[in-house]
Amino acid sequence: MARMTMIEAIRNAHDLAMDREKQVVVFGEDVGYFGGVFRCTAGLQKKYGSNRCFDAPISENGIVGAAVGMCAYGLKPVVEIQFADYMYPAYDQIVSEAARMRHRSAGQFTCPMVIRMPTGGGIFGGQTHSQSPEALFTHVAGLKVVVPSNPRDAKGLLLASIEDPDPVIFLEPKRLYNGPFDGHHDRPVVSWKNHELGDVSEDYFTVPLGKAKIRREGSALTVLAYGTMVYVAQAAAEEAGVDAEIIDLRTLLPLDLETIEASVRKTGRCVVIHEATKTSGFGAELCAAVQESCFYHLEAPIVRVTGWDTPYPHAQEWTYFPGPERIKRAFAQVLEG
Known part of the structure; x- marks a missing residue:
């Protein structure tokens, strides 16, 4: 067991998934060299190379569209939309392509992709960095929608999402990246490093989707x-x-x-x-x-x-x-x- 923040747990899940399956690739805006705006992918490009962890242009529809194509060719893309607010240009690709791939192909193709998005407020990001659009995805047949609340669940749910044969929308509450809040403060009440839910196994494990x-x-x-x-x-x-x-x-x-x-x-x-x-x-x-x-x-x-x-x-x-x-x-x- 180790004490991890949610950021570290998500990074660790990426690392274990990429080490376990060479089909897992990670890309998005600034996720490669820089390691993501919240540092959830830091070090992955250095460890696995720029063919498996790389930066994408500022084109959300291009990011998700490319990931759909990768799925059809047998890869397992994990893509990051830098903020959930930025996903709207990609919404057609998510709804019309990713969510329907299995059914429109009569099961010949699946779409084993994960779309990670930091969600919610708490960082004074204003209207374009603070939205909570989960309801836009729960209405779409063919998607799964996940919202972790702590580091252990974030790691286990992300690994389960990567294993899943269908597309998963993985929403990460920004206010919980470094520690839990009680609603009275604009900063974590306590670091995950000092909280029991920050205890995360360093081994590969999953938390089942669909279980509260x-x-x-x-x-x-x-x-x-x-x-x-x-x-x-x-x-x-x-x-x-x-x-x-x-x-x-x-x-x-x-x-x-x-x-x-x-x-x-x-x-x-x-x-x-x-x-x-x-x-x-x-x-x-x-x-x-x-x-x-x-x-x-x-x-x-x-x-x-x-x-x-x-x-x-x-x-x-x-x-x-x-x-x-x-x-x-x-x-x-x-x-x-």
Whole structure:
């Protein structure tokens, strides 16, 4: 075991995957010589050469389009879109080509690619470096969507994503790269180097896609969250003294409905939290899924705590985020219902 940040765990996963399979190639903007804007690929080009880890032009549609072609020829590309906000030029390639490759070819071709994207706010990046577009991908049949919340999961989920025969959207919360947040501060509460979830095996291992993790057991209400919001929910529960069961979804598509249903049927109450805007956010899908399967077990309406329905507000970044105070009010609302 070693103590790693999420950045180091992601870098280690790349290294092990490239060492294990020569078909794995890594490319994107600044990922080669520079090692990525967040340093998640540092040292890979030096170790594996510029044929397997290389820089691409500033052309997101070109990056993803080239990766689709590589898949057809038997490679396993892991590409980085420098910020999730930059993925829009590549969206047609992701939806119309990568996601449909298996089905439109009647299984003759697969698309074993991973598209990594730093997501969410917390670095004062403004409107073009802070978006959370996960709902744009969970709507697309043929994709898998992953959002890790800690270094161990980041490594295991990334290796599982690389092994997967279909395209995986791998969203990395920027606020969690160096340590967890509680929603009150603009910096990590503690480094992963001093946090138990920073304990990561240096060996090759996978965390299965489609399996959620209960981060905090409880009986009063169920919290569904992912990424940074897992820690904000934990802080809110502790501050409010609420016996909340907090589920870290980890994979949004496919969704672990079994774990969600078991928890809501036990608690009878549910709060859904995400950083993205509320309207048509992934929380709406979670609410619908809980309503369909747990209606007769619910003691109160499901409550969502989300970002605002506005363009990302640079000047009010920390007000925009769901914080412990907003979440505590949601807890009170469902407990009074």
